[in-house]
Ligand code: HEM
């Protein structure tokens with residue numbers, strides 16, 4: 027591995043003015059680890075909280091898969107843990123729906139939004155654009171603590187008498203508005219709304235900070251078109267979040283009003299549990315518009331950062347520039363814009379005006395074009411490279427494979443004619459778990475393996491990393507590929523026992539197989555978590571400043587960067603981030619001035 | 628005990644894996660990290676190729692074993708479903724080609740361009756022609772798919788023919804109820820505050836409206852005529868449900884306060900389907916497709932598609948709800964009848980609404 031380090035920028039010049047928070051002041055345990063304002067520590071806080079939530083959310087899926095895979099069996103251990111929710115060792119329907127709702131909410135919002143963006147935006151923005159910290163470290167800290175508060179409230183809802191929210195992660199009213207209609211719509215639902223309100227606050231604080239840091243705090247020479255794609259991806263993610271989360275909040279506020287103040291935003295003509303409610307004139311569909319106006323951008327909020335991470339990791343480990351840098355930015359931008367214009371594809375069968383439906387078909391399938399461009403560009407990036415299969419690289423390749431598999435079924439569902447049949451079936455479950463759930467996790471794993479050395483100055487164990495990758499990849503396909511078939515049989519999602527149906531009871535052994543694969547996949551994730559914490563303390567030490575031979579700025583900081591990141595001045599940038607294998611050199615760091623006789627790209 | 632054993636085995640497996648992983652790290656340090664790295668690189672490259680081959684075989688195998696268990700394309704039981712099936716077929720072909728092509732390239736290139744000291748990397752930052760190509764080609768393919776899709780969509784969602792039979796569908800936790808307009812062909816008015824299950828008015832019909840007097844009420848099951856268009860007018864009493872008709876490839880949400888419609892022409896009778904599927908127990912099912920509470924899984928309805936004669940015969944045996952109500956009120960045993968009905972009808976708080984649907988079915992056949 028080449029050691030062309032650029033020591034000139036390392037020359038320490040302590041006491042430099044304009045570096046207000048270099049490590050001169052004393053840090054206490056609390057200011058360093060808890061109420062930290064160092065972006066790197068906040069990244070770690072997001073990551074660890076995300077990992078804890080991922081274990082909880084993943085465990086929930088194992089529990090409800092037990093029900094799906096073995097509907098006739100009882101598991102006494104469940105009763106031991108969950109008492110009346112699982113009397114006789116069988117999961118009750120209310121509990122099943124509570125589990126699926128919490129699984130979806132936790133993984134989509136708490137793990138793949140907060141955990142993912144929170145970790146990599148915080149870690150990478152200052153390090154890759156060349157800033158000492160975020161524009162507002164204090165807001166950044168608040169962002170984490172709002173997220174933490176949201177977590178506590180959501181967690182507490184699990185322990186209420188009537189259980190947590192149980193109307194699905196989309197919490198459609200009237201079901202979610204009426205305690206009479208479902209146990210999960212009682213106090214658990216209030217806590218859900220409060221938690222999500224805190225969560226939106228956290229997202230806005232974080233997002234505004236990411237945007238202003240990227241726009242204003244780039245180091246000298248770091249023009250927008252010299253930024254690594256990770257940063258571009260994070261920028262668009264933040265824009266999506268800042269513009270769409272408030273709409274979700276408005277929808278939830280109205281829901282709260284309907285629940286407690288007697289308003290009728292979403293309620294009309296309702297006769298439930300033997301009584302007629304006074305509400306008339308509301309529209310239940312209004313909520314769906316508000317929800318999906320966030321809900322669709324949300325899925326891109328999840329996937330865009332991982333697209334950035336994967337682009338970066340594929341280029342570095344192929345020792346080749348990312349193909350079509352400008353096209354990559356343009357397609358991110360196109361996705362960002364179109365993401366706001368397709369929300370009603372989740373509502374084709376709600377009685378939507380057919381003409382409006384056809385407009386949404388057009389816009390939805392348009393969004394497949396930038397996605398396709400990205401896939402082709404990634405494949406061309408590895409073409410004629412010299413590929414090093416680090417665990418991060420394997421996960422990045424897996425990311426592309428999985429993203430293809432899930433993206434293609436989007437073309438099925440985006441066509442309203444097909445969606446009439448497949449909407450709310452297991453096919454949709456397969457689509458979004460593959461394209462969003464599994465791919466985003468793959469991108470996130472790639473990022474964690476790749477930047478672990480920067481986070482902790484140590485490597486994660488490679489062998490465990492390889493086992494983690496291969497088992498996860500195989501299980502991901504084993505679990506979700508066959509679900510397309512269940513959907514093609516018309517099997518609805520959110521059915522916990524199909525035995526009474528003539529049309530859907532033919533998949534017994536398949537469901538059992540999927541459950542077994544889920545348990546294996548989950549155990550391997552626990553192994554990853556173990557690897558993470560073990561390597562934090564005992565992993566192989568990083569010896570060189572730039573272990574992967576990467577061009578970007580984070581690898582010009584010390585192995586253990588302090589608060590402020592660079593010891594001397596912040597380095598200046600002279601070129602884009604992807605000069606790999608140019609003019610016979612393995613890589614040329616961004617900090618190196620363009621040579622006289624260097625070929626232009 | 629068994630749980631404990633499984634747990635112990637898991638922990639043991641874990642410890643062994645971890646020890647091997649740790650040992651391999653030490654070995655690599657001793658043998659030279661660079662050498663070990665190159666070797667694992669080769670192994671992983673080979674595994675990627677193996678994964679491609681096994682994976683493609685897996686795709687074939689899945690189709691082989693599960694292909695019989697799904698609703699086969701082209702076997703739809705409604706005219707609109709034929710369009711849906713056709714659209715799926717076109718999309719399957721287009722996406723199938725892309726799937727095989729891109730996955731193959733991805734894994735093959737990964738294998739082929741694995742690290743080697745001999746290779747010089749091709750510095751290839753961009754190429755406008757290529758990029759234009761793979762923007763335009765997907766755009767064209769998608770335009771074709773959109774074109775077919777929108778034409779079919781308009782055909783499916785367009786206005787129902789004037790001669791369509793009309794049926795009102797009402798979803799509530801966790802059952803389906805239906806209403807035929809009766810001889811006058813007009814649904815009587817209803818108002819949700821009139822709903823009174825104990826007194827023979829589960830839909831809240833306004834008895835003062837004479838159009839209500841011949842409306843036929845059904846619970847759990849409806850009859851349709853093969854070859855005759857039917858228009859469903861769909862609503863819900865409490866929360867959102869969805870009328871899912873897998874064999875007809877159709878569905879439409881049932882939203883409280885906002886009626887929706889759906890029309891189609893059934894083209895195969897239930898008996899045809901029994902023959903076609905070879906399943907003696909075959910029945911068209913209505914599946915609730917929108918999460919509606921604890922009993923969602925059991926929210927089942929049935930459709931019987933039959934010939935016009937069979938239908939007329941069945942219809943002749945049905946009594947309008949209005950008449951039932953009057954009879955019950957007149958008869959001295961009125962309270963008993965009302966009590967019987969209210970046992971069958973109310974929404975069970977637990978999930979065993981399967982029994983509710985079953986009871987409802989018995990109810991309707993008994994009358
Ligand atoms: C190739 C472009 C894509 C198209 C055309 C597409 C289209 C669709 C459509 C039409 C639906 C609604 C299906 C239904 O409920 O009946 C859907 C569901 C969904 N998609 Fe996609 N999709 C695409 C890519 C993605 C990506 C990249 C993600 C996430 C990273 C994603 C995440 C989701 C999720 C989470 C749902 C389901 C939400 C729910 O109902 O719970 N999709 N997609």
Ligand SMILES: [Cu+2]
Pocket residue numbers: 321322325368369371372
């Ligand atoms: Cu969407």
Ligand SMILES: [Cu+2]
Pocket residue numbers: 867868869915916917918919920923926
């Ligand atoms: Cu339902």
